[in-house]
Amino acid sequence: MLKTAISQSQLREWQQEINDISAEFRLTITFNQLNTRDHRFEALCISQSTPERVCQQHKISLLQYINADLEKHTQDSTTPEVDIHHQLIRSKEGHIIAALSFSAVNHDLDKLGLFQPLSAIQVRIADMLSNAICVYVNSSDLDIKSDTGISHAVDVQAFINAFDEHIWIKDLHGIYIGCNKSVERAWRKTTEQIVGKSDFDLFDKRTADSFVEGDKLAIEAGTTVVVSECEEVDLHFNKVWLETIKAPIHDDQGQPIGVIGMTRNIAKHKEAQEQLVLAANVFQNAVEGVVITDSDGNITEINQAFTDITGYSREEVMGKNPSILSSGRHPKSFFERLWNTLLVQGKWHGEIWNRRKHGAIFPQAITISAVFDKQNIIQYYVAVFADISVQKQNEEKLKNLAYFDPLTQLPNRMQFMSLVEQELSHSNRAKKQLAIIFLDIDFFKHINDSLGHVIGDEILVELAKRLSYALSDYDVLARLSGDEFVVMLPSISGTDSVTSSVDRLRSVFERPFILDNAQSVRLTASMGVAIYPSDGDDHDSLLRNADAAMHRAKLDGRNNYAFYTESMTKQAVAQLKLQTALHQAMANDDFYLVYQPKLTLKDNTTCGFEALIRWHDPVLGDISPGEFIPLAEKIGLIWGIGLWVLKTACLQGVEWLTQGKSFERISVNVASLQLNRSDFVDQVRLILLETGLPAKHLELEVTESCMMHDPDAIIRDLKLLGAMGIALSIDDFGTGYSSLNYLKKLPIDKLKIDQSFVRDIPHDSNNTAIAKAVIALGHALNLQIIAEGVETQAQADFLRENGCDLAQGYLYSKPQLPSALEAFLPLVSEHKA
Numbered sequence: 077m078l079k080t081a082i083s084q085s086q087l088r089e090w091q092q093e094i095n096d097i098s099a100e101f102r103l104t105i106t107f108n109q110l111n112t113r114d115h116r117f118e119a120l121c122i123s124q125s126t127p128e129r130v131c132q133q134h135k136i137s138l139l140q141y142i143n144a145d146l147e148k149h150t151q152d153s154t155t156p157e158v159d160i161h162h163q164l165i166r167s168k169e170g171h172i173i174a175a176l177s178f179s180a181v182n183h184d185l186d187k188l189g190l191f192q193p194l195s196a197i198q199v200r201i202a203d204m205l206s207n208a209i210c211v212y213v214n215s216s217d218l219d220i221k222s223d224t225g226i227s228h229a230v231d232v233q234a235f236i237n238a239f240d241e242h243i244w245i246k247d248l249h250g251i252y253i254g255c256n257k258s259v260e261r262a263w264r265k266t267t268e269q270i271v272g273k274s275d276f277d278l279f280d281k282r283t284a285d286s287f288v289e290g291d292k293l294a295i296e297a298g299t300t301v302v303v304s305e306c307e308e309v310d311l312h313f314n315k316v317w318l319e320t321i322k323a324p325i326h327d328d329q330g331q332p333i334g335v336i337g338m339t340r341n342i343a344k345h346k347e348a349q350e351q352l353v354l355a356a357n358v359f360q361n362a363v364e365g366v367v368i369t370d371s372d373g374n375i376t377e378i379n380q381a382f383t384d385i386t387g388y389s390r391e392e393v394m395g396k397n398p399s400i401l402s403s404g405r406h407p408k409s410f411f412e413r414l415w416n417t418l419l420v421q422g423k424w425h426g427e428i429w430n431r432r433k434h435g436a437i438f439p440q441a442i443t444i445s446a447v448f449d450k451q452n453i454i455q456y457y458v459a460v461f462a463d464i465s466v467q468k469q470n471e472e473k474l475k476n477l478a479y480f481d482p483l484t485q486l487p488n489r490m491q492f493m494s495l496v497e498q499e500l501s502h503s504n505r506a507k508k509q510l511a512i513i514f515l516d517i518d519f520f521k522h523i524n525d526s527l528g529h530v531i532g533d534e535i536l537v538e539l540a541k542r543l544s545y546a547l548s549d550y551d552v553l554a555r556l557s558g559d560e561f562v563v564m565l566p567s568i569s570g571t572d573s574v575t576s577s578v579d580r581l582r583s584v585f586e587r588p589f590i591l592d593n594a595q596s597v598r599l600t601a602s603m604g605v606a607i608y609p610s611d612g613d614d615h616d617s618l619l620r621n622a623d624a625a626m627h628r629a630k631l632d633g634r635n636n637y638a639f640y641t642e643s644m645t646k647q648a649v650a651q652l653k654l655q656t657a658l659h660q661a662m663a664n665d666d667f668y669l670v671y672q673p674k675l676t677l678k679d680n681t682t683c684g685f686e687a688l689i690r691w692h693d694p695v696l697g698d699i700s701p702g703e704f705i706p707l708a709e710k711i712g713l714i715w716g717i718g719l720w721v722l723k724t725a726c727l728q729g730v731e732w733l734t735q736g737k738s739f740e741r742i743s744v745n746v747a748s749l750q751l752n753r754s755d756f757v758d759q760v761r762l763i764l765l766e767t768g769l770p771a772k773h774l775e776l777e778v779t780e781s782c783m784m785h786d787p788d789a790i791i792r793d794l795k796l797l798g799a800m801g802i803a804l805s806i807d808d809f810g811t812g813y814s815s816l817n818y819l820k821k822l823p824i825d826k827l828k829i830d831q832s833f834v835r836d837i838p839h840d841s842n843n844t845a846i847a848k849a850v851i852a853l854g855h856a857l858n859l860q861i862i863a864e865g866v867e868t869q870a871q872a873d874f875l876r877e878n879g880c881d882l883a884q885g886y887l888y889s890k891p892q893l894p895s896a897l898e899a900f901l902p903l904v905s906e907h908k909a
């Protein structure tokens with residue numbers, strides 16, 4: 077049995093040894109003074125990296141605990157017993173730094189007043205059991221030496237026996253002077269068989285040589301050295317990793333007097349090391365980018381994949397916030413939700429668009445986890461992300477395949493149907509019409525058969541482009557299959573607008589299709605139109621009916637179109653003919669003006685003429701302005717026609733003036749669309765200048781509906797016209813947008829009672845009432861009142877009797893060519909006379 081009193085220097089040496097042993101656990105275990113008198117014992121366990129004030133805390137808490145325990149044992153224990161106690165060591169912030177377990181063994185309870193031995197302290201850190209350090213305090217030694225306060229007898233044999241590690245001591249000659257129980261078990265020899273022997277007595281020569289070599293190493297180094305590390309099988313045939321460390325023992329003068337050695341199983345440590353290496357390998361070689369930040373979000377580590385994906389090196393991002401990758405594509409609320417989830421659930425998974433170092437934005441699938449300590453305080457955030465650019469592109473491609481025609485890139489049937497369905501619900505709510513046009517190329521099979529599918533595809537691609545250009549941004553063009561295309565026209569105002577679209581679609585076939593080989597091909601198409609809600613109220617029936625209409629167009633000789641309802645088809649055909657003719661009319665000089673005299677009711681003298689347009693088409697014959705003016709407004713021809721009318725009427729006025737004819741004013745009708753043009757006033761001014769008609773001989777008739785668009789601008793323009801000397805009258809008063817509010821603001825001179833109110837007076841009580849009211853209202857506003865459509869003397873009498881100022885109508889004259897109006901145009905000299 078190795079039993080010796082330990083001096084302060086030995087205690088220090090011993091301390092050094094223990095420090096070395098426990099170094100890998102990052103602990104310092106300090107044995108200080110032992111004083112039984114006041115029951116103080118300081119066995120201090122502190123983390124090496126812990127600041128001093130924290131060490132102090134450990135000391136206090138540990139001592140308090142131990143002292144309390146000692147008191148308990150001296151007071152009431154009667155039988156030997158072992159109590160295991162545990163103590164958590166916390167830092168000032170409350171984090172657990174270490175866990176101490178120690179047992180107080182009550183041996184000699186009959187010897188009253190003796191200090192009960194404290195047997196062992198086991199130190200744990202983060203679940204790793206460190207070496208058991210057994211301090212067996214010999215109570216009698218303590219008691220005897222307590223007076224001097226220097227000597228502490230410690231049973232070193234018991235101390236080293238408490239270790240599972242093999243511990244042995246050799247003198248400078250290599251003779252064993254002590255060992256522990258573990259050595260006995262491992263070497264299958266008793267201490268007696270070991271002590272006094274050399275390695276050459278105990279082992280084969282090769283082994284002995286290596287052991288002696290290790291001793292020399294330690295002595296020469298003057299400090300602890302690891303002399304071997306090897307994998308072996310223990311007594312129970314378990315695989316163990318053995319590490320042997322040796323340290324020189326010095327006397328008080330610092331001279332080496334022997335070697336202390338220890339072999340221990342470092343399997344767990346090795347395992348942990350391997351795990352660490354493995355984890356480090358996984359971390360570094362992962363395909364996913366990994367970024368670790370501290371609790372403040374500053375980057376503390378990244379892996380290679382992070383650099384590969386983002387382009388940022390480790391040095392560039394260490395200590396920075398991951399927001400350096402921000403793409404700016406997500407709103408603030410996105411990150412607020414992310415952080416909420418992360419803090420509440422400890423994890424967030426989703427997709428983020430980030431920016432690479434060189435600027436490119438890329439999508440990543442990312443999982444961010446918070447790493448908590450035992451106090452549930454966040455220590456780190458770990459984000460693992462994958463670049464999903466390629467995945468996104470593939471998804472996009474798949475989506476494209478699902479919803480778009482790969483040849484023309486137009487929506488396919490599925491996408492078209494879904495868009496129609498959406499638009500139908502909107503049309504239903506807004507009470508609007510919607511048209512579906514089914515378009516099929518005539519004889520396209522012949523193209524494929526004769527020129528091949530590649531050329532056929534080329535034509536389809538070109539056709540898709542042309543059709544797209546022919547439509548507005550709101551219309552939807554799709555390719556259903558082969559040579560079948562379909563168009564949705566949302567919010568149509570009637571068949572006219574459909575006809576216009578059909579016409580534009582047909583026009584794309586007017587140009588030949590020039591192929592790669594410079595060959596040109598001419599095509600035609602047949603179209604069918606179905607209109608919601610009259611021809612179907614869901615996408616299926618509308619498409620079916622448009623298809624049926626298209627087939628009828630084919631039967632009618634192809635290069636044609638048909639509405640699902642026959643009457644609509646006729647109407648549309650007529651409309652298209654008219655439209656085409658109207659485009660030609662201006663160039664062909666097919667328009668002319670007629671003039672209808674306006675008379676003063678009081679004395680039946682002529683006060684002016686209304687210019688009214690007429691159109692004679694060589695094929696279609698005479699077409700009423702009531703029919704073509706609204707069409708000209710729809711297809712945008714009214715501006716040109718309007719200016720022509722104004723100029724022609726002014727020239728006529730100048731001609732009459734030149735001939736010495738007397739008239740007050742020539743009035744010209746102005747459509748709302750004309751008045752809504754910002755350059756209308758300038759154009760009128762220009763025409764007056766060009767023609768030379770004095771403004772005082774011109775009157776413009778505008779309708780109430782002109783006020784619907786931008787009343788302030790219209791009022792401003794009318795004032796400008798009035799200021800030029802042009803008279804202004806409101807045509808068709810009472811039939812439309814009769815806002816008295818605007819009426820009083822308008823710089824007008826006359827109100828024209830619409831002929832629908834003149835008809836049937838004086839018999840129709842309603843019309844007579846309206847006519848009287850308009851006269852009264854106009855006079856209240858200081859306006860002259862003119863009645864149109866006066867056909868009978870009774871109407872004229874009624875109007876005169878009720879204060880109407882002027883009249884025009886068949887009673888006096890139909891609108892006529894100037895040559896027929898001589899009777900209404902007295903010479904100035906006659907007029908004066």
Ligand SMILES: Nc1nc2c(ncn2[C@@H]2O[C@H](COP(=O)(O)O[C@H]3[C@@H](O)[C@H](n4cnc5c(=O)[nH]c(N)nc54)O[C@@H]3COP(=O)(O)O)[C@@H](O)[C@H]2O)c(=O)[nH]1
Nearest residue numbers: 688689701702705721745746747864865866867885886891
């Ligand atoms: N923007 C322009 N609009 C024009 C122009 N010329 C005509 N119009 C508008 O077209 C609508 C139809 O006009 P029209 O067929 O010429 O009919 C006018 C007269 O001919 C007709 N009228 C006149 N007297 C009688 C009558 O006693 N009985 C009867 N049944 N019809 C009669 O009324 C029309 C008068 O039109 P208005 O005074 O403008 O209301 C019509 O809306 C014209 O305005 C043009 O150059 N530009």
